[in-house]
Amino acid sequence: MSQNLSDQEYYLLRKKKRGRHNRKPMGNEAAKEINLVAMMDVLTILLIFLLKSYSVSAMSIPVGGAISIPLSKQLLNPKEAVKLTITSVNGEEPGVIAVDEDAVIELSPEFLARYQKRLQNGDYSIKELKEALDKKKRLIQAMAKVVDDVVFDGKIMVIADKNTPSWLILSVLGTSAEAEFTQYQLVAVRESQ
Amino acid sequence: MSRKRRHSEEMGEELNLVPYMDIMVNLVLFMLVNITSFLSFTILNTSIPAIGDGGGDDKSLSARVDVESGSYKFVVTQGADKVLVSSVIPKINNEDGEKVYDTQSLLQAATSAKQKYSMGEQILLNMSAKVKYEDLVATMDAVAETKPGLGDLFIEPTLNILWGS
Numbered sequence: 033m034s035q036n037l038s039d040q041e042y043y044l045l046r047k048k049k050r051g052r053h054n055r056k057p058m059g060n061e062a063a064k065e066i067n068l069v070a071m072m073d074v075l076t077i078l079l080i081f082l083l084k085s086y087s088v089s090a091m092s093i094p095v096g097g098a099i100s101i102p103l104s105k106q107l108l109n110p111k112e113a114v115k116l117t118i119t120s121v122n123g124e125e126p127g128v129i130a131v132d133e134d135a136v137i138e139l140s141p142e143f144l145a146r147y148q149k150r151l152q153n154g155d156y157s158i159k160e161l162k163e164a165l166d167k168k169k170r171l172i173q174a175m176a177k178v179v180d181d182v183v184f185d186g187k188i189m190v191i192a193d194k195n196t197p198s199w200l201i202l203s204v205l206g207t208s209a210e211a212e213f214t215q216y217q218l219v220a221v222r223e224s225q
Numbered sequence: 226m227s228r229k230r231r232h233s234e235e236m237g238e239e240l241n242l243v244p245y246m247d248i249m250v251n252l253v254l255f256m257l258v259n260i261t262s263f264l265s266f267t268i269l270n271t272s273i274p275a276i277g278d279g280g281g282d283d284k285s286l287s288a289r290v291d292v293e294s295g296s297y298k299f300v301v302t303q304g305a306d307k308v309l310v311s312s313v314i315p316k317i318n319n320e321d322g323e324k325v326y327d328t329q330s331l332l333q334a335a336t337s338a339k340q341k342y343s344m345g346e347q348i349l350l351n352m353s354a355k356v357k358y359e360d361l362v363a364t365m366d367a368v369a370e371t372k373p374g375l376g377d378l379f380i381e382p383t384l385n386i387l388w389g390s
Contacts, residue, residue, distance in 0.1 A: 068242045075249040080254040102359040105366050106267045148354070171340065189268070194359035198292075198352040201361065202386050204271050217268040220362050 060112065098123035102194040104220030113187035113217060114168055116204060120193040127193065129161060136164040146199070151199055156206025165211035190211040263322040269365050272383050274349075286342050288379060290331065291387055292356050292364055297326060299334040301342060310338050326360055328367035335368050335378050348379035351387040 057172065068075060098120040118139075119127040127139040137160050147158060165188075175182045188208050205216055284304060291298040301310035312334050316324040338344070348368055352361055361384070368379040 039339075060355070068246065072242065072246070072249070075253060078253055079249060079256070100265075102362040104267050104362050106269055106369065108268045108270070110268045111268050113316065155371060192358050194357060196358040196360075197354065198356045198358060198361050198384075199354040199386055201358055202273065202352070202384060205271075205384065209273060214272075216271050216273075218271055218362065218365075220267055220269060222265050222267045 038050050099193045101191065101219060101221050103223045105223050106220065110189060110217060110219060111187065113189040114213065115191060116208065117124060118192040118196050118200065118204065120195060122195055131164045131168055134164065136160050147203060148199055151203050156203050157210055158207045161204065161207045162211050165208060165213060169211055184215050185215065187215045187217065189217045189219055191219045269362060271365065274383055274385055286344045288338060288344060289351060290364060290368065291351045292360065293353050293387070294355065297331050299331060301338050309342065326363060328363055331364070332367045332370055336372055339378055341390065345379060346379055347381045347383065349385060350382050351385050353387050
C-alpha cells in the first residue's frame with residue numbers, strides 16, 4: 033500500500049490511523065488527570081468542621097415534640113447525666129415529661145391542675161416520675177456493679193421548654209431528689225451562638 | 226527489566242485516592258445525617274432547699290431574689306430578720322413594648338451588695354409559681370455574672386416557690 037502512495041499521503045494516513053487508535057487511551061489519561069486534590073481539601077475541611085460540631089452538640093434532645101430551650105450566657109459544658117425532658121405545655125399536643133427516651137407523663141390540663149394544687153399543699157412528688165427515676169437509678173446501680181466506669185452520682189439534666197411554669201420545674205426537681213438524683217443541671221442554649 | 230522498573234515507578238507516582246475519597250464521602254454523609262443541630266448547649270447548676278435548711282447563725286448574711294409576677298425583689302438579710310438591703314426592681318418595657326424583667330438592674334443590685342458585704346456565692350431564688358422557665362434562667366444568669374475584682378457573684382442558686390404573688 034505504501035508503494036502506491038506518496039510520502040506525504042502515507043504520513044497523513046499514518047497520522048490519521050494513529051489518531052483513531054490513540055483516541056481511547058487519550059480519554060483515559062484525561063480521566064486520570066482530574067485534579068482530586070481540591071476536592072480532597074474541601075472534604076477534609078468539611079469533615080473537620082463536622083467533627084468539631086459533633087463534639088459540641090453531642091448532647092441531643094432524646095424525645096420529639098415541641099420544645100424551645102431558653103438562652104443563657106453560661107459557658108459550662110453539659111456532663112453525662114440522666115436526661116429529664118419537659119416539652120411544651122402550650123403546644124397543639126399535650127407536652128410530656130420524659131426520662132431519657134421514655135415518655136413517662138402526658139402533661140394534660142387536668143394533670144397540671146391536679147399537681148399544681150398538690151404542690152401548693154407542700155407535696156412535690158409526682159408518682160409516675162418517681163417510679164421511672166427509681167427504675168433508672170436501679171439500672172445505673174446494677175450497671176455500676178458490672179462496668180467500672182459507670183457510677184451512680186445522682187446527676188440529672190433538666191431539658192425544659194422555655195414556657196414551662198416554674199412550679200412544674202420545682203415539682204420535677206423535688207421528685208428527682210426523692211429518687212436520690214440531687215445534682216441538677218438546667219440545660220440552656222449558649223447565647224453567643 | 227527496565228520496562229518493569231519504569232512501570233513500578235509510574236505506579237508509585239499515581240497515588241490511588243479513590244478509596245480515601247470513598248471513606249471521606251461516607252464519613253461526611255454520616256455526620257451530616259447524625260448532627261441534628263449545630264447549637265451548643267450549656268448548663269446551670271442549681272439546688273432545691275433541703276429539709277432543715279435555714280439554720281445559719283445570727284450573723285450570717287444571705288441573699289435572696291423574689292421573682293414576682295411584676296418585679297424582682299432583691300434582699301440581703303443578716304441572721305433571721307435583720308434586713309440590710311431591700312430593693313424592688315419593677316419590670317421594664319423592651320424594644321417591642323413588652324414588659325420584661327430588668328436583669329441589668331438586678332445585676333447592679335447584686336454587684337453593689339457583694340461589694341459592700343462579705344458574702345458567699347449562695348442565693349435563694351423565690352419564684353412565683355407561674356414565672357416561666359425562661360425568666361428563671363435569665364435571673365440565674367444575671368446573678369451569676371462574673372465581675373472584675375469580685376469574681377462570680379452568686380453561682381450557687383437555690384430554687385424555691387413563692388405562692389400567692
